[in-house]
Amino acid sequence: MNEVFPRGPSLFTRLGFVLGFSILAMFADTKVESVATFRAYLTSLVSPLQYIANMPGVLLSWSASSLTSRQNLIEENEKLITQMTLMNEQLQRFVVLQQENEKLRTLLDAPVQSEMHKMIAELMAVDNNPYSHQILINKxxxxxxxxxxxxxDENGIIGQIIEVGTTNSRVLLISDVTHAIPARVSRNNVTVVVSGIGDLNELSLEHVPHSTDIQEGDMLISSGxxxxxxxxxPIGTISSIVRDEGQPFxxxxxxxxxxxxxIKYLLLLWPQSTAPAQAVSAVEVNTSLEPSQ
Known part of the structure; x- marks a missing residue:
């Protein structure tokens, strides 16, 4: 008897085909250089869909901000004025210290650090893979x-760009298990390596000898x-130290x-020599913060 719906390939055959195709795709991704370019084109191709998917949240945020009462705006404005005044006072001291630092570096014949140019970016999406800490931004x-x-962000290092599209980019967070960053302890300049462990609220220091002079509460900063x-x-603050002599580190x-x-707003950094025209320098930020005469 003829079947009304003829059967296709068996489930085992389908599974074998999918596995074979997956292995081929992974091999091509690691061995063929043009795949990275193709991935960038795909990222640019789907970016309009990502903007469309992000549109409801943008509209809701706009509606909520439009309905904010006048009293709340007045209170927020007063807080911002207070914060700007305090920041201007700290900025004045910072400029003096920076000038002194440059003079000392000149006397010691040490190179003066170049200014970094900056640009504000905004979060678009978060990777839903629980084993990968990545986000998408709108630059x-x-x-x-x-x-x-x-x-x-306003508190410290978030991560680094790993993939660039035309209108958006992918960021690998420092908490990802594949990420590591050279750091030093601000108290005594001890160099360490800080790695992600897949936890947004915790990092790990790799291969730290038992005799290393570190303490709970020490601030970790990027070493360059x-x-x-x-x-x-800033990268983080040491929260716990376990020195088990039965362990090598x-x-x-x-x-x-x-x-x-x-994460909501982020800050992108450029060296002065490669900064685009739309990125701002510290001098421009300082000028914009100065009160008008």
Missing amino acids: GAIDGVFTGQSVL LGNVFPQGY AQVKAIPSAKLDR
Whole structure:
């Protein structure tokens, strides 16, 4: 008897085909250089869909802000004025200290650190893969974003750019298990390596000898080694140290300075020599903060 719906390939055959295709795709992704370019084209191709998917949240935020009462706006404005006044006072002291630092570096014949140019970016999406800590931001190649670029928030380092599309980019967070960053302890300049462990609220220090002079509460800042992250930016604070002589190294944990679970706005950094025209320098920021005469 003829079947009304003829049967296709068996489930085992389908499984074998999918597995074979997956292995072929993984091999091509690691061995064929043109695949990275193709992936960038795909990212640019789907970016309009990502903007459309992000549109309801933008509209809701706009509606909520439009319904904010006049009294709330007045109170927020007063707080911002107070914060700007305090920041201006700290900025005045910072400028003096910076000038003194440059003079000391000149006397010691040490190179003066170049200013970093900056640009504000906004979070578009969060990777839903629980084993990968990545986010998508709304700046891309047309804004001068490049692979390996440093990304921060108002508290410290968030991660680095790993993939650039035309209008958006993908950021690998410092909490990802594949991420590591050279750092130093601000108290005594001891160099360490800070790695992600797949936890947004905790980092790990790799291969720390038991005799290393570190303490709970020590601030970890970027060392500048590796030429990825500029030196001097906060990474985290040491939260626990376990020195078990039965283990070859101490077990050291740290809390990230950046709020990795509450990312909204981010800061992209450029060296002065490669900064795009739309990026602003520290001098321009300082000028914009100065009160009008």
